[in-house]
Amino acid sequence: MDLHLYNNLHRRLEAFAPLDPARVTMYLCGPTVYNYVHIGNARGPVVFDVLAKLLRRRYPKLVFARNITDVDDKINTAAQELGVPITTITDKFTAIYREDMAMLGITPPDVEPHATEHIPQIIAMIEQLIARGHAYAADGHVLFSIASYGDYGKLSRRPMDEMIAGARVDVAPYKRDAGDFVLWKPSTPDLPGWDSPWGIGRPGWHIECSAMAEAHLGETIDIHAGGNDLLFPHHENEVAQSTCAHGGKVFARFWVHNGMLDMGGTKMSKSLGNVSVLHELLAKHPPEALRFALLSAHYRQPLDWSDALIEQSIKTLDRLYGTLRDLADVPAPPAALPSGVESALCDDLNTPAVLAEISRLAGDARGLRNKTAHADKDSVENTELARLKSDLLAAGEILGLLQQDPAAWFSRGSDAGDETRIQALVDERNIAKKARDFARADAIRKQLADEGVLIEDTAQGVRWRRG
Template sequence: MPITLYNSLTRTNDTFVPLDPQRVTMYLCGPTVYNYVHIGNARGPVVFDVLVRLLRKNYPNVVFARNITDVDDKINAAAAQQQVPIQVITERFADAYRQDMAALGVAPPDIEPCATAHIHTIVEMIEQLLARGHAYVAEGHVLFDVPSYPQYGELSGRDTEEMLAGARVEVAPYKRHPTDFVLWKPSSDELPGWDSPWGRGRPGWHIECSAMTAAHLGETIDIHAGGVDLQFPHHENEIAQSTCAHGGRLFARWWLHNGLLSFEGRKMSKSLGNVLLVHELVQRYPAEALRLLLLRGHYRQPLDWSEHAITQAIQTLDGWYRVLRDGPTVPETTPRRIHPAVEAALSDDLNTPLALAELSALADRARTEASAEAVAELVASAALLGLLQQEPEAWFRQGSQQAVDEARIEALLAERREARAARNFARADAIRDELAALGIAIEDGAQQTRWSVIKA
């Protein structure tokens, strides 16, 4: 089934045809590891994880890279504040990021390059830019010469003269042009630094991604993805320096950008106190519900977080997992078929809202038909979105910050069965209330009583 993707560079929705069908390449801008990431930072990894799943279904070899930025002024500031080496900060929060993404069902990338492991590659790329006349040295800095690349601004739709007119910050005196950006900067003794032809220093942020992409995926890649907030200046600068370093060769054939996440209609910001950390949210809510919420809107559009939205996501998954729990057992020999409507929705520029609507229809059909084939199709189709991949009982028995005392719950249920058998309904109701106070809901069936953790 053909895949169409909206290209931010061409502003068109085109059929995706990789440069080499035997090696599809994709790069996603990863985190700067100086703190825990917020839920808005997770939208891109979750959405583009679905794209990687879709690509892997269609192509035999997909090479997916997501970097770690482990040298940055924010990292330096955090290390100085805590009086520890930067590695202590970066290793801690890189591990936390991996754990958070794993909790959200995001598969690890094939390649996870770190900036500090690519200093030599970065220096080589800067030397290429200098040799080709697209960079210059000034006061220990190496800067990219923006006017040397006339196409600068095509991705973001910005004109360099308009950028100059709208500049509000004081321009460094060593810049030839106010829009020129740093490729290498000097480091004082207390800051991390590496030897280079221009003295001890460290790379600028933008050059890191260009160098790591070229090193692992090649000079031209199929897809470059990231948040819309990175479109300018980060991705614009990546295009300029990569294109110029490689003699005019196209850097990325498709540019994909996900929209930002707001909090009940307001921008997430520390000043407003509404920054929601993934590290904390996965302790409060089922991680799969967080993933579902992030997929409910089309990836290119803004998405709003609210308590109502997460409650809806939990209720939706409750319903779907109830279908799996109450439906027939699926034999191993039953075909795991992805429904064409789900794949078609995702193949149309990752239309996850439509794909989720199709999943709901499949759940309704599986509930009505109660056939192993219908249940298997629901599970296989949901897997393409990274959903419904745990045992139903595991879903219903998670969601509380406190450990669930299953032995106590089962003892109370046994006592309740005895009370009901003795027609002591007052005691049976009291036990139901006692379980509810523990955060446990019970559901009486014809054959047995099931229990689940109250999630919201």
């Protein structure tokens, strides 16, 4: 079946077909590494990790790039406040970002370009823009001339006056047009800088991504992804400068944007101060539950982030892992992606529909397990049970879920000694129930409940889990 993605370039769902099936290219705007990222910054990497998994099943030669912005005014400010070189800041937060992404189960990109490692390519692209009449040098700066590109604003579809206001541009005397944006700017001795035809300076933010994408993916890429907060000015400016530098060639054929996270109905952002730091959330909650929560709404829609959403995600994963634990004796050979899951993902990455299908598979498996607890291992029912388990694991894998051993999931935050103690209490409760000492059995249940341990009486025996 065809993969359909919502292409923001044309504002419609379109069937995706790469320019070259032997080398499919995708670029995702990565972090500016000056501080810890918030949970909203993780939505794009998680969502587009799923897209990359889906694409690799169809096009094994996918080249997926996610950049690191390691030269930026925010980084300069952080370094100056601490009195350290910018690399002290960028090295620290790049390492933390990678660790956080790994904890969320995100596969590393094929290419992770750093802006500071591409200064020659950035300078070369700026020189191309000047030579083609799309950029000009003025007062130590180089600026892109938006008047030189007739399709400026086509991606974001904003009126020019709104774009100028939204870009928060400086109306500097050296600009030909108020909307012209910086490609290169001069650096004073206390700022990082590189030699260039226009003096010691540093690149503007927008040109960095254009140069890195060209260097690793080519002049035209198949998919450019990112948050919808980047649609303007960042992605609009990328389109303008890349198209003009490449003689009119299409820069990105598909523009795919994820929606923002809200807290209490307000967009999560560092400027508003209403952020939940990802690094802190990963220390407090199971990382898989955070990933589950980020996939619980359609990627293009806003997602209301809350403690309740995290807790619901944990409970749902408890139920799913509980199903897999009850099926521990059922062989599960690797399976193809279930058709219902593939159909949902091919419909513009409909992850909520996939999660619903996972829930259905688990429910069917639990129901059949209860009916076949004593069935012959070669029965038709147990063959169906094996299929359901295989489908459940395959559906989880494409979303980056349900790949732990159930015992590891349920033992999170505990040590082996604590598990042994809890299991001993559970065994004591079982003995008390058989002896009809219900007062002791109830006392043990309450003791464990007070510790956050829930007991479940199932057809397969007594199970326990942390609430």
